Amino acid sequence: MVDFTNLPTRKKAYGGANGSKLSVVYDNELYMLKLPIHAVKNPNISYTNSCVSEYLGCHIFNMLGVNAQETVLGTFEYHGKIRTVVACKDFTSPGVVIMDFASVKNQIIDSASNGYGTELNDILDAIERQNAVDAKALKEHFWNMFVIDAFIGNWDRHNGNWGFLYNQENDRMEIAPIFDCGSALFPQIDDEIIERVLASKAEMNARVFDMPTSAILIGGKRANYYQVITSNKYQDCTEAVKRILPRINLEEINGLIDSIQPLSNLQKRFLKKILKMRKELILENAILK
Numbered sequence: 288m289v290d291f292t293n294l295p296t297r298k299k300a301y302g303g304a305n306g307s308k309l310s311v312v313y314d315n316e317l318y319m320l321k322l323p324i325h326a327v328k329n330p331n332i333s334y335t336n337s338c339v340s341e342y343l344g345c346h347i348f349n350m351l352g353v354n355a356q357e358t359v360l361g362t363f364e365y366h367g368k369i370r371t372v373v374a375c376k377d378f379t380s381p382g383v384v385i386m387d388f389a390s391v392k393n394q395i396i397d398s399a400s401n402g403y404g405t406e407l408n409d410i411l412d413a414i415e416r417q418n419a420v421d422a423k424a425l426k427e428h429f430w431n432m433f434v435i436d437a438f439i440g441n442w443d444r445h446n447g448n449w450g451f452l453y454n455q456e457n458d459r460m461e462i463a464p465i466f467d468c469g470s471a472l473f474p475q476i477d478d479e480i481i482e483r484v485l486a487s488k489a490e491m492n493a494r495v496f497d498m499p500t501s502a503i504l505i506g507g508k509r510a511n512y513y514q515v516i517t518s519n520k521y522q523d524c525t526e527a528v529k530r531i532l533p534r535i536n537l538e539e540i541n542g543l544i545d546s547i548q549p550l551s552n553l554q555k556r557f558l559k560k561i562l563k564m565r566k567e568l569i570l571e572n573a574i575l576k
C-alpha cells in the first residue's frame with residue numbers, strides 16, 4: 288500500500304461530516320485524502336473501516352459501468368500510529384466545480400422540500416424539472432446508483448453525496464463521478480461481530496432484508512432496499528436492476544476483496560458472503576418476481 292504520510296499538501300479543503308480530509312499531491316495529481324472516522328456505534332474498535340468501504344464501493348461502481356472517482360488505498364501515520372486511509376483523485380479542475388444534487392434541487396421553485404430533503408417523490412420530481420442535464424439520463428443515473436447502493440448496502444447517499452460537475456466558463460453541467468461510498472459495506476463491523484453474524488442465518492438475513500436502510504425516504508421513513516426493489520413498484524428501478532444485475536461478476540469482486548491488504552480473512556469472508564446474498568435476495572429476487 289502507498290504511504291501517503293509525507294506527500295506535499297495543498298491548501299484546498301473539503302467538507303463532509305465523516306472524518307478529516309487533507310489534500311495531497313500524489314503522482315503529480317491532486318487527491319483528497321480521507322482519514323478513518325471514530326467508530327461511534329462500536330466501542331470495541333476505535334476507527335471504522337470507512338476507508339476500505341470507500342475504496343471497495345467506488346471500485347464496484349466502476350466495475351458495474353457507473354463512473355466513480357478513482358481511489359487508492361494507503362497508509363498515513365499520525366498520533367504515532369499507522370492507519371489505513373483512502374486517496375480519492377480530485378475530479379474538479381480549474382473552472383470546473385462540484386455542484387451537489389441538493390444545490391440543483393434548490394433551484395426547483397415550489398419543490399415540496401428543501402435541497403437536502405430526500406423524500407423519493409420530491410427527488411424524482413426535481414429530476415424531471417431540473418435543466419442541468421438531460422432528465423432521462425439523470426433518472427437512469429439515479430436508479431443505477433440506487434440499485435448499486437442497495438447491492439453494497441450504502442446507508443448515506445443523501446443529496447450532498449452525488450451530483451454534477453459545473454463548468455463555470457461554458458455554463459455546462461455533467462453528472463459527476465460517484466463519490467462518498469464510505470458508509471457502505473458495513474464499515475463498523477469487527478471480527479468479533481462478524482464471527483457471530485456469519486454463524487447465524489437470522490443475523491445474516493437481517494443484513495440483507497432490514498439493514499442498512501437507504502438515505503432516501505418514502506413517506507418520511509428511510510427506505511428498505513429489499514422492499515423497494517423487490518416490490519417492482521418503480522418501473523425505472525426495475526429497469527435499472529435489469530441493466531446492472533448482468534454486469535455483476537462475483538468472482539471478479541471476490542478477487543478485488545482478496546487483494547485488499549488491511550482486511551482480515553474473516554472480514555473478506557463476510558463481505559463476499561453478504562454481497563452474494565444481497566445480489567441474490569434483493570436483485571435476483573426482483574427479476575424473478
Ligand SMILES: Nc1ncnc2c1ncn2[C@@H]1O[C@H](COP(=O)(O)OP(=O)(O)OP(=O)(O)O)[C@@H](O)[C@H]1O
Nearest residue numbers: 301302303304305306356375376377378379466467
Ligand atoms: N474526488 C473528489 N474530488 C473533488 N471533490 C470531492 C471528491 N470527493 C468528494 N468531494 C467533495 O468533498 C466533500 C466531502 O467528501 P465526502 O462526501 O467523501 O466526505 P464525507 O465526510 O464522507 O461526507 P458526509 O458528510 O456525506 O458523510 C463532498 O461533499 C464533495 O463536495
Ligand SMILES: [Mg+2]
Nearest residue numbers: 303447448467
Ligand atoms: Mg459526503
